[in-house]
Amino acid sequence: GGGGKADKVEGSFDVKLPGAEEGKVVTRFPPEASGYLHVGHAKAALLNEYFARMYKGKLLIRFDDTNPAKEKEEYEESILADLARLGIKGDAPVTYTSDYFEQLLQLAERLIKEGKAYVDDTPVEQMRKERMDGIESKRRNATVEENLANWRLMVEGKPEGQVFCLRGKMDMQAANKALRDPVYYRCNQTPHNRTGSKYKLYPTYDFACPYVDSVEGVTHALRSSEYHDRNDQYYRVLDDMGVRKVHIWDFSRLNFVYTLLSKRKLQWFVENGRVDGWDDPRFPTVQGMIRRGLTVEALREFIVSQGASKNLNLMEMDKLWTINKKIVDPVCARHTAVVEEGKVLFTFANGPVEAFVKIIPRHKKYEPAGQKATTFTRSVWIDQADALAVSEGEEVTLMDWGNAFVRKVTKNEDGKVTGLEGDLHPEGSVKTTKLKLTWLPQINDLVLLNLVDFDYLITKKKLEEDDDFLSVLNPVTKMETAAVGDANMRNLKKGEIFQLERKGYFVCDVPYVSPRKPIVLFTVPDGRQRPP
Numbered sequence: 057g058g059g060g061k062a063d064k065v066e067g068s069f070d071v072k073l074p075g076a077e078e079g080k081v082v083t084r085f086p087p088e089a090s091g092y093l094h095v096g097h098a099k100a101a102l103l104n105e106y107f108a109r110m111y112k113g114k115l116l117i118r119f120d121d122t123n124p125a126k127e128k129e130e131y132e133e134s135i136l137a138d139l140a141r142l143g144i145k146g147d148a149p150v151t152y153t154s155d156y157f158e159q160l161l162q163l164a165e166r167l168i169k170e171g172k173a174y175v176d177d178t179p180v181e182q183m184r185k186e187r188m189d190g191i192e193s194k195r196r197n198a199t200v201e202e203n204l205a206n207w208r209l210m211v212e213g214k215p216e217g218q219v220f221c222l223r224g225k226m227d228m229q230a231a232n233k234a235l236r237d238p239v240y241y242r243c244n245q246t247p248h249n250r251t252g253s254k255y256k257l258y259p260t261y262d263f264a265c266p267y268v269d270s271v272e273g274v275t276h277a278l279r280s281s282e283y284h285d286r287n288d289q290y291y292r293v294l295d296d297m298g299v300r301k302v303h304i305w306d307f308s309r310l311n312f313v314y315t316l317l318s319k320r321k322l323q324w325f326v327e328n329g330r331v332d333g334w335d336d337p338r339f340p341t342v343q344g345m346i347r348r349g350l351t352v353e354a355l356r357e358f359i360v361s362q363g364a365s366k367n368l369n370l371m372e373m374d375k376l377w378t379i380n381k382k383i384v385d386p387v388c389a390r391h392t393a394v395v396e397e398g399k400v401l402f403t404f405a406n407g408p409v410e411a412f413v414k415i416i417p418r419h420k421k422y423e424p425a426g427q428k429a430t431t432f433t434r435s436v437w438i439d440q441a442d443a444l445a446v447s448e449g450e451e452v453t454l455m456d457w458g459n460a461f462v463r464k465v466t467k468n469e470d471g472k473v474t475g476l477e478g479d480l481h482p483e484g485s486v487k488t489t490k491l492k493l494t495w496l497p498q499i500n501d502l503v504l505l506n507l508v509d510f511d512y513l514i515t516k517k518k519l520e521e522d523d524d525f526l527s528v529l530n531p532v533t534k535m536e537t538a539a540v541g542d543a544n545m546r547n548l549k550k551g552e553i554f555q556l557e558r559k560g561y562f563v564c565d566v567p568y569v570s571p572r573k574p575i576v577l578f579t580v581p582d583g584r585q586r587p588p
């Protein structure tokens with residue numbers, strides 16, 4: 057691409073899809089509506105969109121609804137809303153794998169007749185073992201008639217049919233175990249969201265996905281790398297079906313340290329009240345992360361910047377938040393807060409007898425951030441931590457005001473500062489002081505704040521396949537600090553991101569409602585490593 061910054065981000069990986077022609081590429085994002093979209097899904101969706109746009113092709117969105125027990129309409133709606141939030145739009149109406157249930161059923165029957173599939177009743181555990189050991193099922197060489205008879209029992213949902221599944225007849229000796237007669241259909245009496253009780257059996261992903269990809273005109277099926285071993289199977293299924301070939305392009309699955317990216321596990325937290333819901337700010341869901349203060353722009357930039365790498369990557373969240381900070385910082389407003397516990401009055405002997413107000417910019421280098429009214433009073437509130445850091449005789453700077461001398465520090469028997477006295481020193485230079493203090497005027501209309509910080513939900517950096525996540529739950533994941541803030545914060549809106557000077561970035565979760573109810577603010581990570 058050409059030189060601009062946005063251009064560079066959008067075009068920053070020059071990966072080509074195999075056999076791709078401009079105007080002819082069709083990609084697809086096939087979520088299962090069994091949970092909310094998480095950052096891993098966002099990667100998949102964004103990459104599909106990226107390639108569709110890169111080749112001036114089409115992006116399809118399809119709900120993979122082959123698992124009637126898990127899918128819910130609530131999830132479907134949230135997934136569509138999140139895709140819209142990410143700026144991802146399909147180029148055709150949304151489809152469902154279930155739109156093809158009838159065709160798939162006919163196809164399965166044809167494969168049985170052609171000797172490419174058989175009905176099996178090997179119990180699940182035994183099948184797994186036989187697959188490992190390359191042992192053929194005793195049903196593998198049943199006659200077409202026998203298979204069709206058992207298939208009908210399955211289709212009709214007969215009790216005798218419930219022990220059966222349909223398997224593809226591929227190669228039980230294949231080095232690639234995915235080719236050792238995969239399951240195509242399973243019996244399931246659960247009613248389906250869209251087809252109700254019409255079907256008593258459902259195709260597996262392995263059977264349905266290649267077919268639907270092919271008939272919908274997908275040219276490139278992007279799949280995360282954990283499916284890599286199943287690529288040959290996918291091609292073989294297409295071959296056996298005799299339908300148009302689809303290219304597979306693997307991309308690396310996204311993983312973050314201390315982070316669960318599995319809908320089933322996330323659901324556990326929701327169902328057990330460990331989090332607020334799927335949009336909890338501790339969740340790696342699109343909604344959770346946006347609520348935590350992530351911008352869509354940052355998410356897109358992050359995915360595209362590392363999107364082409366095929367390594368299985370375990371990322372630090374910091375990378376994402378660093379990009380976010382870079383986007384947010386130049387434009388977000390500045391406000392001031394003082395921690396409630398131990399806040400100290402600093403009184404200036406020569407301070408203003410009458411309070412006065414000045415209008416100052418909300419961001420010194422970015423005018424569109426607007427202006428705010430700041431009140432100047434003879435005594436001002438400062439943080440206990442700052443009060444502990446000053447010494448008698450020291451000259452400090454009061455931000456947006458000027459310098460002052462500290463004359464007297466009063467402490468209680470616990471060593472906590474209870475009061476500071478001093479003099480304003482307007483002629484003093486900012487360059488000569490070590491401490492630049494944030495402060496709030498001593499007025500009645502400061503707002504109450506609840507500053508909320510979060511920790512990871514689990515204490516293990518990299519969760520292995522057979523780790524039980526319940527054994528590594530972090531007992532404390534939410535930390536709250538009461539504070540007071542400048543009166544301008546009364547106008548904060550939900551989702552507004554800003555900086556509390558010298559404290560960091562925050563996002564407003566619950567705006568101002570009354571003088572006694574605190575405004576709830578979440579810390580927005582800024583990519584700097586936090587102390588352990």
Ligand code: ATP
Pocket residue numbers: 086087088089095096097099100101120278279280308309310311317318319320
């Ligand atoms: P989960 O394990 O959270 O249930 P899933 O893979 O079963 O995830 P799907 O809804 O089937 O969820 O996934 C939709 C698409 O998102 C698939 O193409 C899948 O490969 C991709 N995907 C899921 N998780 C990740 C991830 N961590 N990184 C990249 N892509 C992912």
Ligand code: MG
Pocket residue numbers: 088
């Ligand atoms: Mg899946």
Ligand code: MG
Pocket residue numbers: 318
């Ligand atoms: Mg999964």
